Amino acid sequence: MFDVIIAGGGPTGLMLAAELRLHGIRVVVLEKDAAQPPYVRSLGLHVRSIEVMDQRGLLERFLAHGTRHPLGGFFAALLHPAPERLDTAHGYVLGIPQTVTDRLLAEHAAEVGAEIRRGCELVGLTQDEHGVTAELADGTSLRSRYLVGCDGGRSTVRRLLGVAFPGEPSRVETLLGEMELTASPEVVAAVTAEVREVQKRFGAGPIGDGVYRVVVPAEGVAEDRATPPTLDEFKQQLRAVGGTDFGAHSPRWLSRFGDATRLAERYRVGRVLLAGDAAHIHPPTGGQGLNLGVQDAFNLGWKLAAQIAGWAPDGLLDSYHDERHPVAADVLDNTRAQMELMSTEPGAQAVRRLLAELIEIEEVNRRLIEKITAIGIRYDFGGGHELVGRRLRDVRLTQGRLYELMRGGRGLLLDQTGALSAAGWADRVDHVVDGGGELDVPAVLLRPDGHVAWVGDDQRSLAAVLPRWFGAAAG
């Protein structure tokens, strides 16, 4: 029997598997596809995901395969540089194709001991008070204590649970593909720039070896999005929207995506949870979906591990829904807003011009960037110091960097006073006495996901907060 079955080996499921393994949880990932598909959806990691990779010692391998880009221009493609002095040590976007991200996360999950079964589809599930039984397409079944549906926007787990997925269906559809173009790079660039002045859902950018990544609005919304467009359909839309098909030929792959926007009503039903696209879908504007899923996994992993290990305080596992559901609702809203801002309707274009003016105001620009990069998130821990509920940026310490000290996925009491103690929780919380100087509060208690649970210098108030996140002190 496994502790956790994860349905879906996309970025969310793989990240979650690795998080659970940090705590010795026996985990299996079931992935229905026998091999990784060639389609490249996400093109990069935003600041908070980059920080998350750093907090788990994965950043070096991502940097080795990615390219750093400036942060500005991601909100509705409004071209404006990011404000200076963002509250992060990683003020850039890491350009990296999702196929590479998925491969790196799969390698890492396997290295830390997760079992990944490819070509293995979950088709049914039942749960009782002791565990969950997953029925597989090959007629066999598997048993575990918990199961997490990370099986994407058309989640089988969500459907089997009967969890409602309210929101809006797709109103527009976009064709996406990689192909060769006979038109010269100068012509492609000039036409693209001209069309994009009004139609932001049009684009053709070189990705190397004479291949371009091309996007163009579709004519309508396909009944079955799983059926890819033909090259002829693609070229026809390029001509209709851009006035030329660039002599497109030799497609590597073609696909279509919509702008359906939906949020699961509940992230947990008993012993079964939902994460990533299984819990929320929205258009890819701003490049947030993969990042959101990876961060769901980062929030859930240690809580589920604590539940299985038996030290989770009441409500810890449910705090996953309470914290992450509003974050997804906010992302859905900002993508709805971005889609409006990218509409070619005159009213929407006027609002766009207005926002282009407002983004010149540094605080407006900062707020939008903090949304897209997810560094503005503040979970509701009930108030307190303004850092409480937020993730803490990396800071230099005399013993190294804060994020390097978090790689084990444990809680951390970072203490500049030297007078505090978390001794009763030493098996769950590291106590680091360090006066590195960059931290401008006496001490912070960090959860394993880097969010600040407590700030201060008073032992009694610290002792009151520790059980809320880390359970009872050891006897």
Ligand SMILES: Cc1cc2nc3c(=O)[nH]c(=O)nc-3n(C[C@H](O)[C@H](O)[C@H](O)COP(=O)(O)OP(=O)(O)OC[C@H]3O[C@@H](n4cnc5c(N)ncnc54)[C@H](O)[C@@H]3O)c2cc1C
């Ligand atoms: C065109 C496009 C561009 C995008 N660009 C960005 C971007 O720049 N940045 C960004 O952050 N996000 C982007 N996204 C969104 C991103 O691709 C998704 O949010 C992300 O892949 C979600 O990860 P996931 O692991 O939750 O789900 P998925 O990646 O969908 O993975 C789910 C996995 O579950 C498997 N599965 C499904 N059903 C079963 C089953 N019954 N049993 C077993 N396995 C199953 C599937 O085969 C799949 O491998 C983009 C999306 C699109 C369409």
